[in-house]
Amino acid sequence: MAATSTQAAGLGWWRSGLGKFGPYLYLLPAALIIIVFRFVPILYSVRISLYRWGIAGAGAFLGIGNYAEMIRDGIFWRSMLNASYYVIGVVPLGIVVSLLASLLLNTKIRALGLYRTVYFLPVVTSIIAISMVWKWIYNPQRGLANYLLMRFRLPTLAWLEEPRGVVELAFSPLGIEVPGWCAGPSLALVALVILSIWKGLGYNIVIFLAGLQNIPQQYYEAGRIDGAGRLGLFRHVTWPLLSPTTFYVLVMTTIVSFQVFAPVWLITGPPAGGPLGTTKVIVYYLYQRAFNEGRYGYGSAIAFALFLVILCLTLAQRLVLERRVHY
Amino acid sequence: MRTDHAVPFVGIMSRTGRRGIVHLFLLAGAVLMLLPFIWMLSTSLKNPVEALQFPPTWLPQAPRFANYVEAWRAVPFPRYFFNTVLVTVAVLTGTLISSCLAAYAFARMEFRGREVLFFGFLAVMMVPMPVYLVPSYLIMSKLGWIDTYLALIVPWTASVFTIFLLRQHFRAIPRELYEAAVIDGCSRLGFLWRVVLPLSRAVLVTVALFSIIGSWNSFMWPLVMVNSKLLRPIQVGLAYFAQGEATEYTLLMAASTFCIAPLVLLFFVAQRQIIESYAKTGLKE
Numbered sequence: 001m002a003a004t005s006t007q008a009a010g011l012g013w014w015r016s017g018l019g020k021f022g023p024y025l026y027l028l029p030a031a032l033i034i035i036v037f038r039f040v041p042i043l044y045s046v047r048i049s050l051y052r053w054g055i056a057g058a059g060a061f062l063g064i065g066n067y068a069e070m071i072r073d074g075i076f077w078r079s080m081l082n083a084s085y086y087v088i089g090v091v092p093l094g095i096v097v098s099l100l101a102s103l104l105l106n107t108k109i110r111a112l113g114l115y116r117t118v119y120f121l122p123v124v125t126s127i128i129a130i131s132m133v134w135k136w137i138y139n140p141q142r143g144l145a146n147y148l149l150m151r152f153r154l155p156t157l158a159w160l161e162e163p164r165g166v167v168e169l170a171f172s173p174l175g176i177e178v179p180g181w182c183a184g185p186s187l188a189l190v191a192l193v194i195l196s197i198w199k200g201l202g203y204n205i206v207i208f209l210a211g212l213q214n215i216p217q218q219y220y221e222a223g224r225i226d227g228a229g230r231l232g233l234f235r236h237v238t239w240p241l242l243s244p245t246t247f248y249v250l251v252m253t254t255i256v257s258f259q260v261f262a263p264v265w266l267i268t269g270p271p272a273g274g275p276l277g278t279t280k281v282i283v284y285y286l287y288q289r290a291f292n293e294g295r296y297g298y299g300s301a302i303a304f305a306l307f308l309v310i311l312c313l314t315l316a317q318r319l320v321l322e323r324r325v326h327y
Numbered sequence: 328m329r330t331d332h333a334v335p336f337v338g339i340m341s342r343t344g345r346r347g348i349v350h351l352f353l354l355a356g357a358v359l360m361l362l363p364f365i366w367m368l369s370t371s372l373k374n375p376v377e378a379l380q381f382p383p384t385w386l387p388q389a390p391r392f393a394n395y396v397e398a399w400r401a402v403p404f405p406r407y408f409f410n411t412v413l414v415t416v417a418v419l420t421g422t423l424i425s426s427c428l429a430a431y432a433f434a435r436m437e438f439r440g441r442e443v444l445f446f447g448f449l450a451v452m453m454v455p456m457p458v459y460l461v462p463s464y465l466i467m468s469k470l471g472w473i474d475t476y477l478a479l480i481v482p483w484t485a486s487v488f489t490i491f492l493l494r495q496h497f498r499a500i501p502r503e504l505y506e507a508a509v510i511d512g513c514s515r516l517g518f519l520w521r522v523v524l525p526l527s528r529a530v531l532v533t534v535a536l537f538s539i540i541g542s543w544n545s546f547m548w549p550l551v552m553v554n555s556k557l558l559r560p561i562q563v564g565l566a567y568f569a570q571g572e573a574t575e576y577t578l579l580m581a582a583s584t585f586c587i588a589p590l591v592l593l594f595f596v597a598q599r600q601i602i603e604s605y606a607k608t609g610l611k612e
Contacts, residue, residue, distance in 0.1 A: 022436070022515070023432045023436040023437075023438035023441075024432075024438065026428040026429060026431055026432035026436070027428070027429050027432045027433075027444070029421075029424065029425035029428060029429070029484075029485065030425040030426060030428065030429035030485040030490060031429065031444070031485075032485075033425065033481070033482065033484055033485035034448060034451060034485050034487065036466075037463065037466075037481070037482035037485075038451045038454070038459065038487075039447075039451060040462075040466065041459040041462035041463045041466060042451070042454055042458070042459050042462070044462040044465070044466065045458070045459060045461060045462040048461065048462055048465065053465075101353070101356055104349050104352055104353055105353065107349055109346070109349055109350070109353070113599075115353050115356075115357055116602060117595075117598055117602075118357045118360050118361060119356065119357070119360055120594075120598075120601075120602055120605075121360065121361075121364070121591070121594065122360065122363075123605070124540055124590050124591070124593075124594045124601065125587045125590065125591065126543070126544040126546070126562050126565075126586065126587055126590070127544065127546065128544075128546060128562045128565050128566050128569075128583075128586070129367075129565065129583035129584075129586050129587045130363070132565075132569050132579055132580070132583050133363045133364075133366065133367045133580070133583060134363065136366070136367075136370065136576050136579070136580065137363060137366060139576075141381065142378075142379050142380075142381050142383070144362075144366050144383065147381065147382055147383055150382075198359075198360070198363070201360070202360075203605060206602055206605050206606045207605070207606060207609060209606065210606040210607070248609060252609065255455070259455055259456075259457055261457070261546075261547055262546050262547065262566075265550075265566070266566055266569060266570070283457045286457060286460075286461075287457075287460075287547075287551075290460075290461045290464075291464070291551055296461050296464075296465060299461045300461050300462065303457065303458045303459075303460070303461060304458075306455075306457060306458055307454065307455075307458045310453075310454075310455055310458075311453070314453055
């Protein structure tokens with residue numbers, strides 16, 4: 001083994017005196033950081049989650065106690081539901097809007113670069129500054145959002161201060177009262193969804209554009225010869241050939257959206273996660289339990305649940321992508 | 328070479344008509360994308376009374392640049408900027424050095440455990456930060472690193488994603504080049520420095536840009552690792568400023584503006600590279 005590699009790589013480095021430990025020296029800095037600050041914490045968190053672990057350090061061994069508490073914790077499930085609502089809001093809508101935009105941009109149009117730059121700008125700006133601007137836009141008394149609604153003679157909304165569900169809000173002017181379980185996510189959460197779609201749009205567009213440009217022109221020529229119209233070309237050429245890209249965007253945005261934290265911490269409430277806990281998402285709940293209340297054990301149990309969800313999403317990506325590689 | 332067949336819903340019109348419609352939609356989208364930024368800039372230049380006027384004015388009656396000075400002095404923003412620049416530069420340097428070395432080893436050397444190690448690294452890449460935030464905090468406490476720059480810098484001086492990307496590029500460099508260089512008396516490290524890195528300039532720019540953007544915008548990690556006001560990086564400083572230290576939206580918008588300004592400038596300067604980097608690697612935050 002060592003002999004073949006030496007022959008392949010030439011004898012030069014043999015003489016440098018490092019011998020076969022050489023490769024490990026090259027790996028050392030990165031490996032040290034990754035082992036100490038990634039591997040170890042990930043394993044350590046499993047241990048922490050088995051203890052009552054507070055500010056004073058490890059307390060009583062609880063076994064699966066933290067997990068049992070979590071399963072019975074209504075706020076945990078509510079936070080999972082809120083995060084899921086958020087994902088279900090951000091991902092499909094974001095994909096539809098960005099796909100439409102990238103189809104328009106992929107028409108050899110002039111000023112493509114300019115549009116792309118404008119759409120991409122929010123992606124590189126910090127979520128903190130962006131969130132502040134949107135909080136100001138959503139201001140119920142003085143904000144831009146309500147001003148625009150007024151200009152179009154629509155009823156104004158309380159936005160981030162509105163705990164009622166959007167389904168409930170939609171039906172209440174008709175005099176229909178919907179039962180609590182189908183009230184839907186609060187308008188406050190939907191306001192965060194709008195913010196996030198706006199921020200992430202440019203990313204999706206750039207990925208879609210790359211995907212669209214990879215579709216060979218011959219397929220369109222062939223489709224047109226067969227008499228396909230625009231809709232037909234989209235349905236039978238663009239959409240299937242773009243599906244790996246679409247799926248990639250779907251999974252990436254799902255994984256990232258599920259971890260939403262900063263806007264909830266910054267612009268909801270007070271207290272954050274409000275109104276009435278309707279914007280409390282899972283990562284914020286983890287942060288609150290672990291770092292506001294000093295319950296590291298319980299926080300680690302929540303982290304494990306979060307990890308499971310993300311792992312499932314990643315595996316789903318693998319499975320579906322592998323099935324999608326050839327057409 | 329017609330390529331506008333990708334747009335399904337604008338079939339009936341003439342070509343120019345279609346072009347017009349496409350531009351109309353894209354322009355409307357562009358206005359929507361820019362509106363929050365315009366609103367931010369506009370508010371940042373208003374006086375406090377005008378900012379609260381309703382219906383609002385689009386352009387400030389008399390631009391008030393003093394808001395920027397006032398916001399800059401209200402909390403230690405110069406210090407926050409210094410912290411972020413320091414962390415960004417340190418993380419960038421560390422990541423580039425450690426990742427180039429590791430990627431070179433993975434790409435060009437053969438040693439026991441290479442595949443296992445590489446697979447382990449990749450597995451770690453899949454684990455999102457909130458999952459290991461709690462144990463990291465406890466480890467930092469044990470090391471006595473809470474409230475130090477070390478906690479903000481050291482854990483981020485290696486990046487699996489960067490290693491992965493660099494490895495792919497390093498592997499594409501022909502082996503014959505290496506053999507020729509060795510005959511000319513080039514050492515292994517010398518080959519990395521004199522041949523591999525100059526040939527990988529584009530991908531190095533990509534990973535550097537990602538590193539800079541990531542460090543500049545990082546929020547949750549420093550929020551947890553730093554309590555002292557003086558060690559806050561820019562995003563945490565801005566967030567606390569917004570959470571009670573500032574009372575006026577005019578000052579807040581001014582602060583938001585100068586906090587995003589450096590990255591927006593970078594974006595305008597390196598726009599093509601940044602967008603292509605995202606398009607090629609598919610990285611998301």
